[in-house]
Amino acid sequence: MKAWGRAKAIGTLAAALGMGAVSPLALGQPASAVSATVIPAAAVPLPATASVADADLIRTGQYLATAADCAACHTAQGGKPFAGGYPVNSPMGVIYSTNITPAKQGGIGDYTEADFARAVRSGVRRDGVHLYPAMPYTDYTALTDKDIHALYAYFHTAVAPVDVAAPRTALTFPFNVRASMALWNVLYLHDKRFVPDPSKTDQVNRGAYLVGALEHCAACHTPRDTLMGQSESNALAGSPLGSWYAPNITSDPVSGIGAWSDKDLTQYLRTGSVPGKAQAGGPMAEAIDHSLQYLSDEDSAAIVAYLKQTRPISNGETVSRAAQGQPLSEAAIRGNDANPPRGFQLFSGSCAACHQANGAGLSNGDYPSLFHNTATGSTHPENLIATILFGLHRDAAGKPAYMPAFGPNASFTDRLTDADVADVANYVLTQFGNAHVAVTADDVATVRRGGPPVLLARLGSYAIPALLVIVIAIVLLIGLWRARRKT
Numbered sequence: 382m383k384a385w386g387r388a389k390a391i392g393t394l395a396a397a398l399g400m401g402a403v404s405p406l407a408l409g410q411p412a413s414a415v416s417a418t419v420i421p422a423a424a425v426p427l428p429a430t431a432s433v434a435d436a437d438l439i440r441t442g443q444y445l446a447t448a449a450d451c452a453a454c455h456t457a458q459g460g461k462p463f464a465g466g467y468p469v470n471s472p473m474g475v476i477y478s479t480n481i482t483p484a485k486q487g488g489i490g491d492y493t494e495a496d497f498a499r500a501v502r503s504g505v506r507r508d509g510v511h512l513y514p515a516m517p518y519t520d521y522t523a524l525t526d527k528d529i530h531a532l533y534a535y536f537h538t539a540v541a542p543v544d545v546a547a548p549r550t551a552l553t554f555p556f557n558v559r560a561s562m563a564l565w566n567v568l569y570l571h572d573k574r575f576v577p578d579p580s581k582t583d584q585v586n587r588g589a590y591l592v593g594a595l596e597h598c599a600a601c602h603t604p605r606d607t608l609m610g611q612s613e614s615n616a617l618a619g620s621p622l623g624s625w626y627a628p629n630i631t632s633d634p635v636s637g638i639g640a641w642s643d644k645d646l647t648q649y650l651r652t653g654s655v656p657g658k659a660q661a662g663g664p665m666a667e668a669i670d671h672s673l674q675y676l677s678d679e680d681s682a683a684i685v686a687y688l689k690q691t692r693p694i695s696n697g698e699t700v701s702r703a704a705q706g707q708p709l710s711e712a713a714i715r716g717n718d719a720n721p722p723r724g725f726q727l728f729s730g731s732c733a734a735c736h737q738a739n740g741a742g743l744s745n746g747d748y749p750s751l752f753h754n755t756a757t758g759s760t761h762p763e764n765l766i767a768t769i770l771f772g773l774h775r776d777a778a779g780k781p782a783y784m785p786a787f788g789p790n791a792s793f794t795d796r797l798t799d800a801d802v803a804d805v806a807n808y809v810l811t812q813f814g815n816a817h818v819a820v821t822a823d824d825v826a827t828v829r830r831g832g833p834p835v836l837l838a839r840l841g842s843y844a845i846p847a848l849l850v851i852v853i854a855i856v857l858l859i860g861l862w863r864a865r866r867k868t
């Protein structure tokens with residue numbers, strides 16, 4: 382799996398379990414051809430006995446599995462589709478995704494539809510054991526019965542069984558206490574199916590379902606509170622995600638995507654590239670590669686319609702990240718040549734061949750401009766740093782995009798130290814991007830490690846008792862509040 386594939390799964394897990402840091406090794410894995418796990422719609426192998434109605438149901442199930450990106454986490458590098466064993470590295474140990482093929486041995490062949498529904502929507506296995514929220518059941522909980530039925534039909538009849546169990550997950554204490562997830566669920570699992578809002582159009586409701594449940598955009602774009610549950614009052618307002626930062630995608634015209642045209646948003650979700658505005662790297666590139674590019678035109682349009690009408694949330698910026706910066710003038714480039722600052726030297730050696738000395742890139746957008754670029758215009762420099770360290774790889778809409786990595790995966794001669802990356806990032810920020818943002822070598826080291834460790838991870842063995850105390854406190858408070866309301 383690609384480095385950012387891990388970053389994504391880890392992001393979800395880290396966010397859910399409060400684990401921040403990712404081993405640099407995990408992020409340093411070479412890219413692999415994971416796209417092979419996406420099965421084109423026409424190629425669904427149908428059982429010989431399948432009726433037309435079954436075939437339609439199974440095709441729907443396959444579309445839903447693609448939209449929900451089940452393969453991304455349930456297929457190991459070079460492994461069979463959905464056979465699990467994809468390792469999510471965390472400082473607490475490795476969590477393996479499980480085999481969800483219909484094999485009786487090792488897979489979920491014994492699952493009834495009710496068992497399947499409970500695992501996907503409530504995070505509880507057939508044997509009653511709790512899943513870690515690395516499996517995004519808190520988002521999938523909104524899936525309708527109809528969609529669960531189609532997914533079940535697909536997984537049970539059209540996915541090839543693989544009789545090998547995925548490696549067992551064995552975290553150390555206290556994180557091996559799976560029952561503690563029951564406590565976490567009390568706070569963060571709103572075990573409810575999607576209910577359309579009658580005051581909204583069908584299109585907006587469809588978009589809400591796609592964004593909230595299937596595509597689980599919120600899992601990455603909604604900030605987390607102290608216990609790493611999604612903060613509903615700040616839905617889609619932007620969140621750190623391991624090494625990356627998932628930006629504000631509310632309808633706010635400055636902090637969010639309110640000023641993007643429908644065409645730009647659709648193009649971004651389909652291809653990951655809008656020249657003069659934004660490119661998708663890291664976990665977002667993965668979501669596009671494996672899932673978003675395959676959505677129907679109606680579903681893409683529904684997502685856009687939904688995003689455009691979300692409650693705008695401002696993060697306080699006065700200039701949108703897509704509008705920051707300008708090209709470097711000829712005079713300034715010549716001035717640099719006369720008295721070269723270190724960042725300029727690094728930029729000339731490592732970046733200018735593609736992005737050009739004036740930062741304008743290529744006019745066809747193959748090499749994007751570094752001004753009017755959300756990665757350099759943002760108040761969060763993580764995506765700029767992560768792109769330099771890990772590179773960028775996307776393969777959507779028949780147009781692959783590739784930028785080499787300058788971090789641990791780079792060839793020895795291309796490799797940049799943390800101080801180098803900080804210097805070149807600061808040069809890019811001051812010349813082309815958000816000049817108010819500055820990066821230190823420590824910031825780069827943090828991104829390299831997979832992001833800052835979060836509170837629960839730092840609590841270590843106190844995490845579970847702390848969680849228990851907080852849950853009890855909240856339950857008591859709710860009780861008190863209810864009692865008051867009755868009097």
Ligand code: HEC
Nearest residue numbers: 390393449450451454477478479481500506512513515516
């Ligand atoms: C972000 C990563 C991720 C995505 C996306 C994901 N899963 Fe999972 N899933 C996991 C992990 C990790 C586990 C194992 C968790 C554990 O052991 O506690 C798991 C466990 C499961 C299980 C429990 C099986 C068992 O008996 O252990 C089922 C069923 C399942 N997933 C189905 C799905 C389906 C269906 C989809 C798509 C709709 C999906 N998953 C998408 C990560 C993911």
Ligand code: HEC
Nearest residue numbers: 389596598601625626627628659661662664665668755764
């Ligand atoms: C696995 C995590 C993840 C998921 C799931 C995800 N995103 Fe993203 N998204 C990101 C990250 C990280 C970025 C920043 C990418 C970059 O700049 O290279 C991003 C960028 C974006 C941007 C561009 C914002 C900008 O200013 O450049 C839009 C728009 C967006 N996402 C919309 C969505 C929508 C809509 C969904 C669901 C359909 C979604 N994302 C699902 C992580 C995710």
Ligand code: HEC
Nearest residue numbers: 654660661662731732735747748756764765768782783784
């Ligand atoms: C071999 C050509 C090449 C080199 C060298 C290169 N880039 Fe890139 N860069 C690209 C391509 C291609 C993309 C992605 C285009 C796309 O997504 O469509 C990109 C994207 C970016 C982005 C946007 C990332 C995002 O997530 O939005 C930034 C920022 C960036 N490069 C900065 C740099 C810096 C700084 C350097 C030098 C350290 C550098 N690039 C070196 C080709 C290159």
